[in-house]
Amino acid sequence: MDAKASSATEAGRWKIYANIACSVCGDRSSGKHYGTFCCDGCSCFFKRSIRRRAFYSCISGTGCCRIDKMRRNWCPFCRLQKCFAVQMNVSAVQVERGPRRQKLSKREQKTTKKLKSKNLSVEASKQFPPTMEHERVEKQTTSESLSSSSMSSSSLQREMLIQILLTCLKQAQHCESFQAVSELQRNAILRNVWSELFVLKASHWPIDIVTVIESCGDRHLLEVISATKALSVDLMELSLLEVLILSRPEYAVDPKERLTLQFNLENAIARLELYVSQQTFANHHHSIEQTRSQSVIRFGKLLLGLRHLSLHLHESSLNNLFRSIAEKIFKLKE
């Protein structure tokens, strides 16, 4: 216990924090962890508990066990309660990374990098910037080469829908995990999933899209968008759902790409589940009994929401417009 300080930097660190106590158990703190000064033990305990969605119950049944250095391991429930009480931040816990490898090839390094949540938030902000990035989409592509469609809605409304679609495609290209596959592969997938991306994006567009869709008179599309809107997908969920839409092993052009896509898919599933459970935990951790169930249901509903996205678009009157736009975009690219 007293031989904690081994290396030089470590020693300095222990000197600096020598007088700071763990907010949870009172042991010596080794710095801030998850937003709070706490010891290695409590930090690690918190991380593990969140990662595995640990489901404790109070050993003594009272829920108010004393948590100090000696007794912190008596009741994990009360220890975790204390962690929450001192405001340890659930969403600072990242997804589990793979086993640490000594030497990584460049390809592997890239793959491993994607596991980090730092990149996740970067990715999220890239995909949904605070400023309206979609306004920077090439106007000439929009207005000139795509204006030959036959549609009954007004030019402004059509323009808006086209903007949404272009934003989807643009952001898909910027999606980090999607960049792990070749351009050929990306196009093969986008040909199949652009409509899903559109519906998802449209249903959470900053400007309310319902009136625009209504004026198109497309009842099916309106229903699908309304249903998706009702899910109240937040930015992070939106970002991860987009990755799920894009990670489609079934559209792989070769076995290597298939593996990458499968990896991306599993990764996105795991990250979405973790995020949802973190959010659920953070929002109502008073009723711990039902929290896990709530989390599972939310996660399930998000995934099931994806099945509607492409469901009725073939019956949509917008289908022809979009199909022609999509074809032109793909042609422009090639």
Add this chain to the structure above:
Amino acid sequence: MDAKASSATEAGRWKIYANIACSVCGDRSSGKHYGTFCCDGCSCFFKRSIRRRAFYSCISGTGCCRIDKMRRNWCPFCRLQKCFAVQMNVSAVQVERGPRRQKLSKREQKTTKKLKSKNLSVEASKQFPPTMEHERVEKQTTSESLSSSSMSSSSLQREMLIQILLTCLKQAQHCESFQAVSELQRNAILRNVWSELFVLKASHWPIDIVTVIESCGDRHLLEVISATKALSVDLMELSLLEVLILSRPEYAVDPKERLTLQFNLENAIARLELYVSQQTFANHHHSIEQTRSQSVIRFGKLLLGLRHLSLHLHESSLNNLFRSIAEKIFKLKE
């Protein structure tokens, strides 16, 4: 990764320490315990003795009994004396932790599993009996009133596909949670989801359906069925996925039915997740976190699998056949 030392590293550890003997009794040591190389037995004995503040007295009265693997249990007094003699460290014994009844281990999991799968299998067999229940589907409906379709496949193959579809509809009517809504509501849903039920059922039909579909020349349907087949859905999962297909609040005919459908949906999500996690835990013996992750991914893939089921059927050459069959069935019902 945290619990890695439970199985994988444990073996390596025994290899590494294979030639090191317990300082107390000479048995094989499994590493350092309380500051000394000793065996599990002596380690555990020392801990219990310290915890209980045990006070032994020498059986033989001499205080110098030989302590070896065979005789170490003869005289606890001399065993503990030996422990002290080889410098086992009393202060490394920690305070007792609270009883962990939450989980663990093989026995409890197996017991729980048996109970659960017994309860669930009743329902599963209801929905998919060992005897081919679909053979009891009304023949006259199949052969007579539905044979007016135009299709290129042989009569036998068409018959088989019709059998599958009829089985889906039949089993849907027998599905317990589905019976909680009115017949009007059931038909409203079935009109929309019959194709999903068909694809799911066909992809796991006892007789291999691929050749039949192949002969229809429908590439899309074949791909969807193959992809679904690749999921290797077991009977219980199949049953729960069918409930998920049938529980569609978006097709509710009134608010009351919507609530029921929402309840059914959440229930099915929770049950599928529970089942998948139980199966994963029972089959996979990796670390807790890895197993947890595997379970989440499996669950996610099952739900994502649903999105394909209706995806391409509108492009299917079988679509017209089925649509006409379905229409006729619904007309017969009404």
Add this chain to the structure above:
DNA sequence: CTGGGTCAATGTTCATT
């Protein structure tokens, strides 16, 4: 600095005696 993973050395459990 503060995320992450590692793994020796703690802990508990439970069939067996």
Add this chain to the structure above:
DNA sequence: AATGAACATTGACCCAG
């Protein structure tokens, strides 16, 4: 009641950006 093999948890220590 005690034992000890088997399995779970802890936290000091290391790395990386």
